[in-house]
Amino acid sequence: MKQKLFPEDELAPGEVRAVAVNGRDILVMRLFDGSYRALRNRCLHMGARLSDGGRIEHLRVAGEGQDYRFTDKCILRCPWHGFEIDVDTGAFVADPKSRHNRTFAVELVDDHVVLDV
Amino acid sequence: MSERELLIDADVHEMLADVEEVYPYLPGHWKDVAAQTYWAGQSVFATGAHNYLWHRSERGDWDAKGASGGTDVDATCGILFDHEGVSIAILNGFFHPGALIGSYEFNAALSSAYNDWQADKWLSKDARFRGSVHVVPNDPRGAVREIERMADHPQIVQVFLPLTYHYEYGDPLYRPIFEAAVKHDLAVAFHHGAHTEVGGRYPRYVAEWHVLAAPCVGMMQLASLVFNGVLDQLPDLGIVMLETGAAWLPWFLWRADENYKEFRWEVPWVKRLPSEQIRAQVRVSTQPIGELPIGDFVRLVEMARCEDVFVFATDYPHHDGDSASTLAPALPPDLRRKIWADNALSVMPRLARSLDPVPA
Numbered sequence: 001m002k003q004k005l006f007p008e009d010e011l012a013p014g015e016v017r018a019v020a021v022n023g024r025d026i027l028v029m030r031l032f033d034g035s036y037r038a039l040r041n042r043c044l045h046m047g048a049r050l051s052d053g054g055r056i057e058h059l060r061v062a063g064e065g066q067d068y069r070f071t072d073k074c075i076l077r078c079p080w081h082g083f084e085i086d087v088d089t090g091a092f093v094a095d096p097k098s099r100h101n102r103t104f105a106v107e108l109v110d111d112h113v114v115l116d117v
Numbered sequence: 118m119s120e121r122e123l124l125i126d127a128d129v130h131e132m133l134a135d136v137e138e139v140y141p142y143l144p145g146h147w148k149d150v151a152a153q154t155y156w157a158g159q160s161v162f163a164t165g166a167h168n169y170l171w172h173r174s175e176r177g178d179w180d181a182k183g184a185s186g187g188t189d190v191d192a193t194c195g196i197l198f199d200h201e202g203v204s205i206a207i208l209n210g211f212f213h214p215g216a217l218i219g220s221y222e223f224n225a226a227l228s229s230a231y232n233d234w235q236a237d238k239w240l241s242k243d244a245r246f247r248g249s250v251h252v253v254p255n256d257p258r259g260a261v262r263e264i265e266r267m268a269d270h271p272q273i274v275q276v277f278l279p280l281t282y283h284y285e286y287g288d289p290l291y292r293p294i295f296e297a298a299v300k301h302d303l304a305v306a307f308h309h310g311a312h313t314e315v316g317g318r319y320p321r322y323v324a325e326w327h328v329l330a331a332p333c334v335g336m337m338q339l340a341s342l343v344f345n346g347v348l349d350q351l352p353d354l355g356i357v358m359l360e361t362g363a364a365w366l367p368w369f370l371w372r373a374d375e376n377y378k379e380f381r382w383e384v385p386w387v388k389r390l391p392s393e394q395i396r397a398q399v400r401v402s403t404q405p406i407g408e409l410p411i412g413d414f415v416r417l418v419e420m421a422r423c424e425d426v427f428v429f430a431t432d433y434p435h436h437d438g439d440s441a442s443t444l445a446p447a448l449p450p451d452l453r454r455k456i457w458a459d460n461a462l463s464v465m466p467r468l469a470r471s472l473d474p475v476p477a
Contacts, residue, residue, distance in 0.1 A: 045378070060385040066289065066346060068385035081379045094378040095390055 053079030128430035287345025335361030355464025411447035
């Protein structure tokens with residue numbers, strides 16, 4: 001079922017918002033490139049509500065030796081223990097073989113954010 | 118236990134009857150320093166530690182058979198190979214010049230002398246002995262030279278590093294030692310000693326020290342190797358943690374994984390979960406199994422999914438040493454085969470190569 005949420009520009013890049021759709025608690029995120037993603041609004045580690053302080057960040061990856069660099073890819077950092085969540089798959093970046101959080105498709109229709117629940 | 122079952126003892130302590138035994142192996146200048154200066158006669162076995170941290174503390178039944186604190190080669194062969202059923206014994210020494218503070222040049226000379234003494238007095242006497250390269254960690258270039266010097270010896274299977282609170286082995290300073298070990302297919306073994314402090318000091322009582330020193334500093338160094346990326350950057354490196362105990366491992370794996378997920382941003386050069394790195398590259402000795410019931414140990418192994426991690430060790434000749442016969446009855450055959458031999462062989466390529474053909 002598709003649910004129209006709010007105008008595309010209502011969230012700035014890097015902002016997140018909790019929405020309730022059909023009794024589900026869902027986190028809607030606007031990434032730095034302006035695109036949207038959505039996840040179940042609970043961390044699979046210890047159950048933190050991700051909208052209460054969760055942050056969008058650039059993914060860091062290993063560089064040369066003990067160095068690292070930022071990529072364009074975004075992650076969501078859980079507000080409790082800082083686990084990095086892959087916004088595309090719902091997996092923990094550090095442990096992609098573990099359980100994945102539920103993701104939801106988001107599209108933009110007539111300049112509005114539409115969630116597929 | 119079948120007579121043909123391969124049993125590798127990862128931790129045997131051969132011992133100098135007197136430190137003067139290494140003097141003939143020292144080059145002239147350092148021989149003079151050892152024999153004729155203020156250094157002469159000082160206790161190098163327990164400097165700075167509790168004055169009753171014995172340098173001879175053999176298990177009573179082994180002592181009765183002539184263990185002599187691990188100073189007697191023939192008695193050691195009789196006890197380990199005949200009585201205890203050990204097939205291969207890896208020597209880790211009890212005199213660890215690499216743990217002495219300062220004077221790295223002299224300590225390096227002592228390490229080289231000890232390595233030559235070990236080869237002469239022990240390795241050459243029985244083909245079932247395997248040896249360690251003792252080095253001074255804070256002289257990494259010298260340590261690499263010593264590894265290169267000893268690496269061709271067919272019975273040398275590992276580099277020995279003293280388990281100490283004072284160094285953090287993940288520091289890039291020490292990386293050349295690990296790289297040299299990998300280059301020569303040598304594992305790196307860690308063992309505590311009288312030098313091993315707990316949190317930068319000695320606890321007031323030996324009882325506290327004996328509970329804490331090896332596992333606490335062992336965990337500290339394991340965390341250092343994991344989070345500084347040593348294991349990730351050297352995937353062929355095998356690490357053997359000796360006498361650090363067993364029961365902390367499940368907690369450590371869970372906690373290290375959890376903190377990796379939490380702080381991966383700080384150490385993005387770490388590419389695998391700590392538990393994956395440890396299961397693949399780190400081995401932990403079963404000794405001291407102590408009062409842990411063997412059935413509980415088996416459950417612990419299952420709980421932590423670390424059936425590939427533990428290696429058998431006697432800690433001969435020390436008073437808290439273990440016998441394979443104590444563990445054997447309660448170990449399922451598959452797990453026993455892993456702990457007896459397979460787990461050690463999988464991270465110690467030189468050991469594996471030296472067993473071709475496997476001795477009966």
